[in-house]
Amino acid sequence: MRARMVSMDKVAIVVVTYRRQELLATLFKSILNLTKAPWRVVIVDNEHSDTTRQMVEEFESAVTGQWGKTIPDSSGEDSRVVYAPQSDNLGGAGGFSAGVKRAYELGAQWFWVMDDDVAVEPEGLDKLAKWSDKHEVIQGSRLDYDGGPFYWQYHFIVSLGIPDPIAPAAFGLAGYRVMNTMCFEGGCFSRRVVERIGFPDPRFFIYWDDTLYGYLASKVTTPIVVPDVVMRRTREIGNWDIAGVRQLNSTSDMNRYHIMRNRGYMARYFMQYGDYRPVLFALGTAATFTKELIRLVAVDRSSFGSGVKKLVTGWWDSRKLLHDPEWKPMPPLK
Structure with a gap:
């Protein structure tokens, strides 16, 4: 063919x-x-x-x-x-x-x-x-x-x-x-x-x-x-169906950690383009944390204890990335 x-x-x-x-x-x-x-x-x-x-x-x-x-x-x-x-x-x-x-x-x-x-x-x-x-x-x-x-x-x-x-x-x-x-x-x-x-x-x-x-x-x-x-x-993937259109899928503790930690990288990129709004971004971080708690209760309840620990650790590490003096964005190629 x-x-x-x-x-x-x-x-x-x-x-x-x-x-x-x-x-x-x-x-x-x-x-x-x-x-x-x-x-x-x-x-x-x-x-x-x-x-x-x-x-x-x-x-x-x-x-x-x-x-x-x-x-x-x-x-x-x-x-x-x-x-x-x-x-x-x-x-x-x-x-x-x-x-x-x-x-x-x-x-x-x-x-x-x-x-x-x-x-x-x-x-x-x-x-x-x-x-x-x-x-x-x-x-x-x-x-x-x-x-x-x-x-x-x-x-x-x-x-x-x-x-x-x-x-x-x-x-x-x-x-x-x-x-x-x-x-x-x-x-x-x-x-x-x-x-x-x-x-x-x-x-x-x-x-x-x-x-x-x-x-x-x-x-x-x-x-x-x-x-x-x-x-x-x-x-x-296990999920919680929301109104027949959206779904909240099961995830792992490793994912939970990076969901929170990588918001630090996200914020650094937003700073590069003048899009970082500290108060609003902090509100978004809290909303993300809340969403993951809901996921733990609704979909992954057997991992609740370890999941909360990973979320908190990731959130803490994201704050370190916000103030990392060594951080630089990925460079353009041309």
Whole structure:
């Protein structure tokens, strides 16, 4: 099967994986069903696993058999699949930073980023490509594990540093909604954006890294979220359904810590652009803490004691980051 041509050229799919080979296999299978061949597929392996390496080699063979080789990069490498094992677990933030950097160095013009617990829709790249002539950051829609629509909070209240909980779910007459955030579960952005805002910040480790990257992107272009479904989630997560549209998903104590700690990094970036409002941001931090307490009671009650401890520790560490004299933002590339 040969892919038909569309306007989005040299697309690199950047996948970050860690100890979820079964889910990764599902993603690989879905990529092979794409109606447009990706220019590269960069697999960032945070586990540096022999099993994952073997899976990637088999995937590379299948990709080559289906689409052939690709345009060679500066080193002469022409395989569509690039395996990028990491010596340490860099978390999602570090993995996406490493993956985007690798794809950028190879010469990618577009970056479609995702975790290993999704499957792409066959026409996913085609659906994104139709927006690429006028937009540089495109967030496609997703289906949840159960096949229903997945609502994502595309508007970020910068002064509070929190997602807008009442942003309308419907799309307007333009057929898309302007956003000032991003999600690395399917976010797609151009090389020009990377050049102007740099690579994703690996220091976040997990959580808020994609939100912040979308905020930075909104300073140089107009990101949009579109109704076209480009992928679906493949991992079932416990959640609390809110009014049939929004959900409060289960999370881990590690996430809880970084949800609070990384607000320190977020505030430092807001300071760079004159968007930091101390009183309002503190109010947003309190609201975030309260939301996580609700999550613990409604979804993760068995982890209540340890969860509260991680939230408090993360909040304390975020205050240290606010006053770190060594901190600097990720630099632009051009």
